[in-house]
Amino acid sequence: MSxxxxxxxxxxxxxxxxxxARLPEHFDEIYLASRTVSKCEALQQECGADRVKGVFAVDADDAKQVAELIRKVQPDLVVNLALPYQDLPIMDACLETGVDYLDTANYEPKDEAKFEYSWQWAYQERFxxxxxxxxxxxxxxxxVTNVYTAYAAKHYFDEIHYLDIVDCNGGxxxxxxxxxxxxxxxxxxITQRGRYWENGEWKETDPLSVREDLDYQNIGVRASYLMFHEELESLVKHFPTLKRARFWMTFGEAYLTHLRVLEGIGMTSIAPIDFQGQQIVPLEFLKAVLPNPGSLSEGYEGQTCIGTYITGIKDGKEKTIFIYNNCDHHACHEExxxxxxxYTTGVPAMIGAALMLSGTWKKPGVWNMEQFDPDPFMDMLNKHGLPWHVIECDSPFKK
Ligand code: NDP
Structure with a gap:
């Protein structure tokens, strides 16, 4: 029983x-907890109390509260889909109670926008x-981008040299x-300085200052900007043959104009300010006035294309492949x-959890996705709504 x-x-x-909830063969019992319990209750109502068996309010910044909840529920696995700030308290609670852990984003301190795995990798020995x-x-x-890279390294190359992860939202x-x-x-x-790996060292760029116009499958050409993304850190560690690793994301002109204005007037700052006798963080206030991302799906048209270009050597010859998925906003809304x-985040979280619970991906310690056999994960992506494709390219990715 899981x-x-x-x-x-x-x-x-x-x-x-x-x-x-739709996969009782992988998840016998589901329990859901969050800061605002009404959101859990609404989800329980949609899925049915026979599938989501219990809902709870928890402040996951507090490891003690999480440990108490774990003792009550007695889960085999805790899936952390709160915010990066909660990664460490939830990991602490898992250690205290003896339960496995999964998340989707690396820990980040609230008072410093710093993205690196060091804090979580430091738990390796204890886990x-x-x-x-x-x-x-x-x-x-x-x-998935880590798993694509591991899949390419396993099935298509003797050695991988260049990695470009591209993320387009054409919606x-x-x-x-x-x-x-x-x-x-x-x-x-996205307001951080850009960073990429080249010839054994990290190179920095000004935020969103490097642009390439890239052609995305089933979407077309979109302005794409070089930025740092956390998987680069683990991938260059686990694939030391990589000579260069970069990450690109698309942004439209209107989006960038809004962002520039918001930054220019200080609304994206994480430094607290005094406002009418109390301390507020401008970015937290901005979050409160922006649309809730969970509410955007009605009427959202178009699709995403996220994938990895990989160049390496096979049988002495250089070649390049692109592994990618297209995901349609409207189809996700319907489903x-x-x-x-x-959707593209929530489905891989479910797949990772299923592979851990079945024992397919299971070893003591703290691991990144590329450290496991990619095949069962790739197989489940095809079965659960995120089918992928491999293209053999005529030439390497730009520059
Ligand atoms: P949301 O803001 O929509 O949801 C976050 C949830 O966490 C909310 O229910 C929120 O509660 C809850 N929460 C926040 N703080 C606490 C706390 N202290 N204790 C308990 N619950 C808390 O975020 P998303 O769903 O968009 O993102 C979830 C995670 O997924 C993030 O870590 C994000 O970085 C990651 N992500 C990863 C991606 C990937 O491809 N790897 C892509 C996209 C997102 P409340 O309702 O009270 O605010």
Whole structure:
């Protein structure tokens, strides 16, 4: 019997919970907890109390509260779909209670927008000694992009040299400005300096200052900007033959104009300010006035294309492949009432959880996705709504 406790009840969790609820062969019992319990109750109502067996309010910033909840529910696995700030308290609670852990985004301190795995990798020994497993970054990017890379390295190359991860949202939600996942986390990420790996070292660029116009399958040419993304850190560590690794994301002109204005007037700052006698963080206030990403799916048209270009050597010859998925916003809305960005994250979280619960991906310690056999994960992507394709390219990715 498998029992999963999912923490967080936002856009991504909505998809994971609904997908898990439809798969009793992988998830016998689902329990759901979040800061705002009414969101859990609404999801329980949609899925049925026979599938989501219990809902709870929890402040996951507090490891003690999480440990108490784990003791009550007795899950085999905790799936963390709250925010990156909660990664460490939830990992602490898992260690304290002896339960496996999974998340979709690396830990980030609230008072510093800093994206790196160091904090979570530091738990390796403690998880290993306790015979517990933590799977980090089981979303799309990070997540599926790591698995695509491992799949390419396993089946297509003797050695991989160049990696370019490309993330295009070719959709239109009709809003002047909205982010597709938690606005606070999203804006912290994209306003950072760009960073990529080349010849054994990290190179930095000004935020969104390097642009390439890239052609995306079934979408067309879109302006794409070089930025840092957390999977680059683990992939260059686990594939030391990589000479260069970069990440590109598309942004439209209107989006960038809004972002520039918001940044220019200080609305994206994470430094607290005094407002009418109390301290507020401008970015947290901005989040409160922006559309909830979970509400964007109605009328959202178009699709995403996320994939990895990989160049390497096979039988002494250089070649390049592109592995990718297209995901349609409207189809996701029809299936689970969510847009494609929540869907492309929520489904891999479900798949990672299923592979851990079945023992297919199971070893004590703290692991990134590319450290496991990619084949069962790739197989489940095809079966559960995120089919992928491989193209053999005529020439390497640009530059
Ligand atoms: P949302 O803001 O929609 O949902 C977050 C949920 O976490 C909300 O239900 C929120 O509760 C809850 N939460 C926040 N703080 C706490 C707390 N202290 N205790 C308990 N619950 C809390 O975010 P998303 O669903 O868009 O994103 C979820 C995660 O997925 C994020 O970590 C994000 O970075 C990650 N992500 C990963 C991607 C990938 O491809 N790997 C892509 C997209 C997102 P409340 O309702 O009270 O606010």
């Amino acid at each position: 029992r999963v406790l999912i923490i967080g009840a936002g856009g991504v969790s909505t998809v994971t919970v609904k997908k898990c 290993e000694k306790a015979g517990l497993m933590a799977l980090l970054g089981s979303g799309f990017d990070p997540g 239109d939600h009709g809003k002047a400005f909205a982010t597709n996942f938690n606005p606070e986390i999203n804006i912290r990420e 689970v009432g969510a847009q494609a960005v929540s």
